[in-house]
Amino acid sequence: MSAVDQLFQELKKQGQKAFMPFITAGDPNLAFTSTLLKTLLRHGSHICEVGIPYSDPIADGPVIQASYTRALAHGITLSDIFEMLRQTTPELAAPVVTMVSHAIIYRAGLKQYVKTAKQSGVAGLIVPDLPVEESKPLQQICQAENLSLIQLITPNTPRDRALRIAASSTGFIYYVSVVGITGERKQVPQSIKDNVGWLREQTDLPICIGFGISNPEHIRTLAPMADGLIVGSAIVRRIAALDEQSEAEVLQDVEDYVKTLMVAISGC
Amino acid sequence: MARPKLRASCHVPDHAGRYGEFGGRYVPETLIAALDQLADQYEQARHDPDFQDRLSDLLKHYVGRPSPLYHASRLTKLCGGAQIYLKREDLNHTGAHKINNTLGQALLTLRMGKTRVIAETGAGQHGVATATACARFGLPCVVYMGEEDIRRQAPNVFSMKLLGAEVRSVTSGSRTLRDAINEAMRDWMASVENTHYILGSVVGPHPFPRIVRDFQSVIGQETLAQCNDQIGRLPEVVVACVGGGSNAAGMFYPFIEHDAVELVGVEAGGRSSAAGEHASPLTYGSPGVLHGSYSYVMQDQDGQTCDVHSISAGLDYPGVGPEHSYWKATGRVNYESCIDDDALEAFETLAKNEGILAAVESSHAISTAMRIAGERPADQVVVVCLSGRGDKDSAEVARLRGDDDS
Numbered sequence A: 001m002s003a004v005d006q007l008f009q010e011l012k013k014q015g016q017k018a019f020m021p022f023i024t025a026g027d028p029n030l031a032f033t034s035t036l037l038k039t040l041l042r043h044g045s046h047i048c049e050v051g052i053p054y055s056d057p058i059a060d061g062p063v064i065q066a067s068y069t070r071a072l073a074h075g076i077t078l079s080d081i082f083e084m085l086r087q088t089t090p091e092l093a094a095p096v097v098t099m100v101s102h103a104i105i106y107r108a109g110l111k112q113y114v115k116t117a118k119q120s121g122v123a124g125l126i127v128p129d130l131p132v133e134e135s136k137p138l139q140q141i142c143q144a145e146n147l148s149l150i151q152l153i154t155p156n157t158p159r160d161r162a163l164r165i166a167a168s169s170t171g172f173i174y175y176v177s178v179v180g181i182t183g184e185r186k187q188v189p190q191s192i193k194d195n196v197g198w199l200r201e202q203t204d205l206p207i208c209i210g211f212g213i214s215n216p217e218h219i220r221t222l223a224p225m226a227d228g229l230i231v232g233s234a235i236v237r238r239i240a241a242l243d244e245q246s247e248a249e250v251l252q253d254v255e256d257y258v259k260t261l262m263v264a265i266s267g268c
Numbered sequence B: 001m002a003r004p005k006l007r008a009s010c011h012v013p014d015h016a017g018r019y020g021e022f023g024g025r026y027v028p029e030t031l032i033a034a035l036d037q038l039a040d041q042y043e044q045a046r047h048d049p050d051f052q053d054r055l056s057d058l059l060k061h062y063v064g065r066p067s068p069l070y071h072a073s074r075l076t077k078l079c080g081g082a083q084i085y086l087k088r089e090d091l092n093h094t095g096a097h098k099i100n101n102t103l104g105q106a107l108l109t110l111r112m113g114k115t116r117v118i119a120e121t122g123a124g125q126h127g128v129a130t131a132t133a134c135a136r137f138g139l140p141c142v143v144y145m146g147e148e149d150i151r152r153q154a155p156n157v158f159s160m161k162l163l164g165a166e167v168r169s170v171t172s173g174s175r176t177l178r179d180a181i182n183e184a185m186r187d188w189m190a191s192v193e194n195t196h197y198i199l200g201s202v203v204g205p206h207p208f209p210r211i212v213r214d215f216q217s218v219i220g221q222e223t224l225a226q227c228n229d230q231i232g233r234l235p236e237v238v239v240a241c242v243g244g245g246s247n248a249a250g251m252f253y254p255f256i257e258h259d260a261v262e263l264v265g266v267e268a269g270g271r272s273s274a275a276g277e278h279a280s281p282l283t284y285g286s287p288g289v290l291h292g293s294y295s296y297v298m299q300d301q302d303g304q305t306c307d308v309h310s311i312s313a314g315l316d317y318p319g320v321g322p323e324h325s326y327w328k329a330t331g332r333v334n335y336e337s338c339i340d341d342d343a344l345e346a347f348e349t350l351a352k353n354e355g356i357l358a359a360v361e362s363s364h365a366i367s368t369a370m371r372i373a374g375e376r377p378a379d380q381v382v383v384v385c386l387s388g389r390g391d392k393d394s395a396e397v398a399r400l401r402g403d404d405d406s
């Protein structure tokens, strides 16, 4: 059982939904990312997704793209990121998973990436550009190291295919709320309820919903049908304000914002 | 001793889109259904005589195919060796090989019932060819183009607009072809239900590399027949430039199992062999994942795509189609690179001696072919794919030579 599995078991007992922020490693530097991780998880986030900056992220909208560009512009490397995680994760009360392009994993070597992630206290991987057909080698390596390989299902995934993805996913299923890229949206699509409801009957894995979620109303709509919710661009956008605000101000802003979401989620 | 290599097969890709170990599909789940639909519809279209007749008719009466195979006798004399023949893709409607692919994919768009088209472009030739096909079929068209390429290929930008396409400037990253592909993919992520992405080269996730190769193979098929007609045999050497690799793949593919024919792909050597100064992944790169496919690529040790440079917008790309990686691995095709200055020199030589303004992309192949011809006896034949015409480059070449004030 990975730390992700344990978390969801625990939350299930408590009847609690997971709140899962996404942040970009090294935006704008790794010391800040480390502080931010500690702040987020101290204030009740249940698990954190750490994005590994990539030069060509085709699933990401302008906000996360820009955060990747900022981090890479400062010359951040994969080994710096893992070193930061190695030092930070022992102080965290909750698991961290990396969101990472297959281009990066392949270059590092599948085994090497998973091994280093594990040594750095990472509990799982989300690889947004690795479809289920290509995922077997990585899945086997993750299983051997007891890391979750969380796979994604989208509104346009045919149902027979969704079953295959569910069968090969571990940790949880990442249900992408929209056909599109990451970024805040005004409304959540109607199709989610049917799709997630159907999926729920097919699998015992927890189902977390992400993409486009940014306010308490979204949370109140989606939390009842999900085991967890993922919020990315709305947080990353606040970090971009470091251009004009001090670290303390930005941390406070993120904290206040996350608190409003946490209140909404714990009421569900 | 060199390790014996596996013989290159024509029967690639397999079901997973693999050319040997290369290719595949590394894209977000959101795009998978559309790629499956495309693969499926293409497979049907391939065996549908109506589809094939419609495409052949367009290629003949709209594009002007077959394009000539021209004996460049003055260039041959100048090089003092093998006979140089030019496959004149520059004479196609819209001035390059790109139209062979865009018409095929526009027909697939209609077949799939999709109502909008997007494309990326580097040199603007693929953008113009896509805008043209869309105008011909009444499809709305959006073309993504890097800001730097909009500057250096301005004439094509005007053409696209006149043809009714919307040109969207891409300001992320290096503002060139690679970034234009990223933006087109992002558009497709959100629009995939009604939009077809007409990808312009043999790159990207399966089935694109295969579809584009097949639509471009008309180049090599005609060349084979024309060689038999005009010289009574096959050539000794066939040369083509390699950006993403579509004109080269179309030219080479019909020759793959004719083992006696040497195939030479020419990458952009840029200013030098130093990192960031060229766009030659097959020569200086290593296998990795970019834009949905596993192939040779210029990446750093973390898998971040490197900046590349070429004088030609159409070759200024850090990746290459997976089938070229396969041909490199099997040793079937030799890949070289040609530096900016040599390409410019070939551009001028061809213009002055044959009265042909070649695209700067194609000039890379011309340069290498001239060298090869010079090393061979006069009874041999070197065929070069003249992938496009150079009107789009006149102003930029003049600027680079410092005569743009006239």
Ligand SMILES: Cc1ncc(COP(=O)(O)O)c(C=O)c1O
Residues within 6 Å of the ligand: B096, B097, B122, B123, B124, B125, B126, B200, B201, B202, B241, B242, B243, B244, B245, B246, B247, B248, B313, B314, B315, B359, B361, B362, B387, B388, B389
């Ligand atoms: C005339 C011409 N030749 C070659 C290329 C390179 O593309 P490919 O390698 O796909 O043929 C381009 C691309 O824009 C082009 O315009």
